Amino acid sequence: MAINVLRTAKYMGEISDWSLSHLHLQKLLYLSHMFFLGQNAGEPLVQGHFEAWDYGPVHPELYHKAKIFGADPVKNIFRSCDDLEEGLERNTLDYVFTALRGVSGAQLVAMTHQEEGAWAKHYEPGRRGVIIPDDDILEEFESLKRKAGL
Numbered sequence: 001m002a003i004n005v006l007r008t009a010k011y012m013g014e015i016s017d018w019s020l021s022h023l024h025l026q027k028l029l030y031l032s033h034m035f036f037l038g039q040n041a042g043e044p045l046v047q048g049h050f051e052a053w054d055y056g057p058v059h060p061e062l063y064h065k066a067k068i069f070g071a072d073p074v075k076n077i078f079r080s081c082d083d084l085e086e087g088l089e090r091n092t093l094d095y096v097f098t099a100l101r102g103v104s105g106a107q108l109v110a111m112t113h114q115e116e117g118a119w120a121k122h123y124e125p126g127r128r129g130v131i132i133p134d135d136d137i138l139e140e141f142e143s144l145k146r147k148a149g150l
Contacts, residue, residue, distance in 0.1 A: 003089055005029065005046040005059045009066070010078035011090060015097055019073050022066045023055065027108035030057040032096040034118075036089070037134060038141035044134055045089055052122040052130045056112040060128075114140060 008029055013020065020028070029046065036045035050057040066074045084090050100108070112119055118136035 002044040002047040003084070004081065005048055005062050006065060006078050006081045007084050008032070008046055008089070008093060009062050009074070010076070010081045011084040011093055012097060013074060013076060013078065015094065016101070018075050021071055021105060022063075022069050022074055023071070023105045024108065025066065025074055026058050026062065027056060027105070027112055028096060028100060029059060029062065030112055031100065031108075032093050034137050034141045035096055036092045037138040038145065039092070040088065042134065042138050045092060049134075050132045050137070051128060052119050052124070052132050053128055054126065056109050057119050057132055058128075114144075116140075116143065 009025055012025060012028060012032075030050055033045040033050065037043065046059065048059060048061050050059050065077060068077075069075070084093075103111075114120060117140045118132045121136055122130045122132050124130055
C-alpha cells in the first residue's frame with residue numbers, strides 16, 4: 001500500500017542526517033519509487049504522482065512542503081508525519097540511499113532524464129502539472145534492467 005510522500009521524505013532526511021537538498025530528495029524519492037514499482041509488481045511506493053518539470057521528476061506535494069529551503073539541505077519540517085515503520089518501503093529507501101548517497105545533484109538529474117525514459121516522454125519545457133504515469137516509470141525500470149542484463 002502506497003505511503004504519503006512526506007513520510008518517505010522524513011525518513012530519507014533522517015537517514016541522511018538532514019543533509020539532502022530539495023533536488024537530491026526529489027530525485028532519490030523518484031528513483032526509490034521507480035525501484036519499488038519494479039520490485040513489487042507495479043505497486044507504488046508513494047501516494048500521489050510525480051510530474052515532469054524542467055529539472056526532472058518532481059512530486060508536487062513534497063515540492064510545496066520543502067521549496068522554502070531552495071538549494072540548502074531540507075531540515076525536519078516533517079514532525080507532524082508519522083515515522084516510517086520497518087518494511088519493504090523502508091528497505092527500498094535504505095537501499096537507494098546507500099547506493100546513491102555520493103551521487104551529485106547533476107548526476108541525479110542526468111539519471112532521471114534518460115532519453116527514452118518516463119520523464120522524457122512527458123516533459124514539456126516550462127510546463128508543470130504534466131503527470132508521469134507509474135506505468136511509464138515501471139517501463140523505464142524494466143528497460144534499465146534489460147540494458148544491465150538482469
